[in-house]
Amino acid sequence: MTNVRENNLRKIICMEKNKIYALRKKWFPIASSSDLVKRHVFQAQLLGREFAVWRADDGNVNVWENRCLHRGVRLSIGINQGSELKCQYHGWRYANRTAGCTYIPAHPADAPARTICNNTYPVKEFIGMIWSGEDAIENDFSYKExxxxxxxxxxxxxxxxxxxxxxxxxxxxxxxxxxxxxxxxxxxxxxxxxxxxxxxxxxxxxxxxxxxxxxxxxxxxxxxxxxxxxxxxxxxxxxxxxxxxxxxxxxxxxxxEIEEISNDLGEPPTKEDCGRKAELRLHVSERILTSRDVVSLKLKGIEGQLPTFHPGAHIDLHLQNGLIRQYSLVNGPGETDHYRIGVKLEKDGRGGSQYIHNNVKVGDLLATSAPRNNFPLRRDSLYTIFIAGGIGITPLLSMSKALHSMELDYEFHYFVQSEKDISFKETLKILGERVIIHKGLSQENTINKVRKILQKPGYYKNLYVCGPGPMLEATLKIASDLKWADDTIHFEYFKNDRKINNDSNFEIELARSALTLTVSAGKTILEILRENGVDLPSSCEQGACGTCKVNVIRGDIDHQDVYLNATERANKNIMMTCVSRSLSDRLILDI
Amino acid sequence: MIKLYDYLLSGNCFKIRLILSFLNLNYEKIHIEFYPSEEHKSENFLQINPLGQLPVISDDGFILRDAQAILVYLASKYDKGGTWYPVKNTDKIGMISQWLAFGDSLTGSASAARLHDTLFYHHFNIEKCRAMAHSQFRILDEHLFFQEELGNDWICDGVTPTIADIACFPYIALSEEGGISRISYPAIRRWLDRFKRIERFVVMPGVFPAGPGP
Structure with missing residues (x-):
């Protein structure tokens, strides 16, 4: 008796399950368009699964799993900030479209790992309703507008x-x-x-x-x-x-059914995934001359979402002529359906910018890396000062747009030679009065101006600088003279102008890999590591971007980069493997 | 000076803290421990309010009990703009009174469910409380949907919120603590957002702020 009943019950449960699986593939309306009023998060549910549904200020509708990846709190009680959704509990932020985590307040100095990304579901807006389905198939939508x-x-x-x-x-x-x-x-x-x-x-x-x-x-x-x-x-x-x-x-x-979060979310990316690889294919959808010699490129993905970026991030462009060049993203928060970069023509450069200016057209396909961020923005600062020189505006623009959308306090100084050199005017207009443009100042006047700007260092004040080498060096010196603490000064060089001395011969001991290798004159640590099958992420490979950073356990480091600040150098425990070397016979590295 | 006999976790006391903040009035809080010592049933407190209920205010010695009565009193006396309780607009006063009674009725449903789940009031019939709250929420959700259709953001007609909104807000905003989901009441959820964006809105434990509005 019992067996028959149990079997029947099992059959019924099985049938019910199959029915639900079939229904999950269908599109259903889950809200009226008018339910998604500005800056609201709508709570929806379909076949038992809850969604947080919100419209960003750019009109895009997001249908996400209704829980924060951190402690599982419903995102429908979170805050729609127009371009990001903020969890009510510990303030984790997620980007419009990609649902990638953009900021973790408990780790204000770091950019969150790109793998921290909420589940998103298919969405369509049709006949005044928002439609979704857990496993809905794009082309199965048959309703007429x-x-x-x-x-x-x-x-x-x-x-x-x-x-x-x-x-x-x-x-x-x-x-x-x-x-x-x-x-x-x-x-x-x-x-x-x-x-x-x-x-x-x-x-x-x-x-x-x-x-x-x-x-x-x-x-x-x-x-x-x-x-x-x-x-x-x-x-x-x-x-x-x-x-x-x-x-x-x-x-x-x-x-x-809630998928278990894979273990590798808690781990650093595996080494096989690293290196100078061009994992993205993007096409150029817009090319504008934004000032006299700066071209602004809008890059769009071929299909699916682009990986989440954080303010200050850059991508590597792998150009058809074999050069690999880094460009900062200019995107503001929520601008997640494309990447935008600004490229200044460097007539005496090494050929990257000339190639882009002369050859890259709308419609071209470019191979790029995913965004990487070694110049992260703190969002817990009471006051932020940005100092941009020339094309150094690009990463700082992305940062100031993030602070602007959060209504945090900042000022933005932009040093240019002349009116014709002002790039991204439209964006600057949006930022409004916080932007102060300094035109055509002499070297001496620039230094005086910077000294004035930095006059009052203070509690929870942070400074972000990006620009040509001499200007950066002068600014850093002024900041240090005026007693700005090292960890409140954040800077990014375009390139490393120092003359690299690679004459030394030394050994490196890899503590975790149990390997000892010899680095001879003319070779870099990074090259030796790769020749021996130890991969390490890298980007600019000239000591400017900070990607190939490793921890040093013992040894006397010969720093030749422009990424680390004075405190980091004095601590003697980090180095850039692409240019820096050893003063002692042996370095012990934490790899 | 206004004195408020107050308990932080009480939604009815929260109504008074809200109006005092909206009207930008200074006041003194006198803490009455509702749980666990049941100070509101103590001899001393029963002399102030024989019903043994919170909140109570004392305005220069004038003692008044009942959240809705206090809302009417404070708004009539101290609202210089005359928008929270427009005494001369009889239609609106009628409408407000109707929804004040509705707000009061939530004490027996959504509030009771919350007391059951969070403060060990196990003698309440929880299923009944929740069912009653849902039927009340349905009424309000439908009302608010059609208010939006008419271009009204608030429970009563007009461009500004009234004490009817204050009387209804706390136990709806706290309903999930009593196991009452608001997923089926989208118009209520939008109204909660609007309410939280009123200037000088204050929070209480369990009521979260809304972000900047449109």
Whole structure:
């Protein structure tokens, strides 16, 4: 007896599961477009799975798993900041579109790992409703857009989906409206005179459905109000009936399967994934001369989402002529459907910028690395000062846009030679009064100006500088003279102008890999490591970007980079393997 | 000087803290420990309010109990703009009174469910409390949806919030502590956001702030 019952039960459970799997592939409306008011987070549910649904200020609609990756708190109680969604609990921020984590307040000096990314679900906005489906397939969407429409007030009913589906048609026919059950599961009710309501039943949970209707006509104010009231009244009476029938129905709630987070989320990326690799293919969708000799390129992905970036990040461009060049992203928070870079023509440069200016056109395909950030922005600063010289504006622009959207205090100083050299004017206009442009100052006047700007170092004040070498050096010296603490000064060089001395011969001992290797004159540590199968991420390979940083356990480091600050050098425990060497016979490295 | 006999976790006391903040009034808080010592049922407190309920205010010796009554009193006396309780607008006063009663009725449903779940009031029939709260939320959600249709952001008609919004806010904002989800009430969820963006809004444990508005 028991066995038969158990078997039957198992069969039923199995059938139910298969039914749910099939339903997950379908598109369902989960909200009205008008539900997503500005700066709001809508709480939705489909087949047991909860979604946090929010519209960014650029209009993009996000449908995400309704939980923060940190402690599982619902993101629907979080804060929609227009370009990022902030969790209410510990303030983790997630980017519009990609759902990648952009900031962790408990680690203000670091950029979060790119692998910290929430689950996103397919989304479409159609006939005044937001549509989604856990496993919905893009091309399976068969509904036609209605140019004229009035969306009814959605009515949640505590009854199973199929019951509601089966009875809605009958209910309207009792009221003398004929209708049709269409193949796609929607219900068409004929109101007469070409007016029709199309109904969709959203299966929210095993015993909770939402009736969502749309009329194929646009109604004017008063008519609209009365029509909505009238239909709402009808559907609420229908709701009473359905809830009476299903009152004593005991159904288990649907369980959304939560994938286990893979272990490697907690680990640094594996070594095989590192190195100067061009993992992205981007096409140039826009090319603008933003000032006299700076070209701004908008790069779009070929398919899917672009990896999340953080303010201050750069990408490597692998050019067709074999050169690899680094360019900072200019993107603000939430601008996640493209990357934007600014390239200044360096007539006496090494050929990268000339190649881009002369050869790269709209439509071209470029191979690039994913964004990498060795110049992260603290967002816990009470006051931030940006000093940009020339094309050094690019990473600082991305940072100031982030602070601007969070309404944090900052000032932005932009040193240029002349009016014609001002790049990204539109963005500067948005930042408004906080931008101060210094035009055509002599070297001496620039130094005086910088001294004035940095006059008052203070508690929780941070300084970010990017610009040509001499200006950077002067600024860092002034900051240090004025007693700015080392960890409040953040800088990024374009390139390393120091003359590299690679005459020394020494040994490196890799403490974790149990290897000892010899670095001879003319070779870098990085090259020797790679020749011996030990891969390490790198980017500029000239001691400017900070990507190939390693920890040093013992030995006397011969620093030749421009990335580390004085304190970091004095600590004698980090080095850049692409240019720096050893003063002692042996270095012990933590790799 | 206004004195408020107050308990931090009480939604009814929160109504008074809200209006005092909205009207930018100085006041003194007198802490009455509701849980676990039940100070509101103590001899001393019963002399102030024989019903043994919070909140109570004393305004220069004038003692008043009942959250809704206090809202009416404070708004009538101290709201210079006359928008929170427009005494001369009879229709609106009628409307406000109707929703004050609604706000009060949440004490027996959403508030009771919360006391059951968080402060060990196990003698309450939790299923009944929740069911009653859901039927009340349905009414308010529908009302707010059609208010939005008419261009009204608040429970009563007009461009500014009234004490009716204050009376309804706390136990709705705290409902999830009593196991009452608001997922089926999108118009209520939007109204909560708007309410939290009123100038000088204050929070209490369990009520989170909204971000900057549109």
């Amino acid at each position: 209605l140019s004229k429409r009035t969306v009814l007030r959605p009515v949640p009913i505590n009854a199973p989906n199929d019951l509601v589906q089966k009875n809605l048609l009958n209910y309207y026919s009792e009221l003398n409206f004929d209708g049709l059950l269409l193949n796609d599961g929607s219900i068409e009710i004929n109101l007469g005179g070409k007016k029709k309501i199309l109904f969709f039943i959203q299966p929210q949970d095993s015993k909770l459905s939402v009736v969502r209707g749309v009329l194929n006509a646009t109604l004017s104010d008063e008519k609209r109000y009365h029509f909505l009231k009238e239909q709402n009244f009808i559907i609420e009476r229908f709701r009473e009936k359905m809830e009476q029938i299903s009152e004593n129905l005991n159904l288990e709630p649907m369980v959304a």
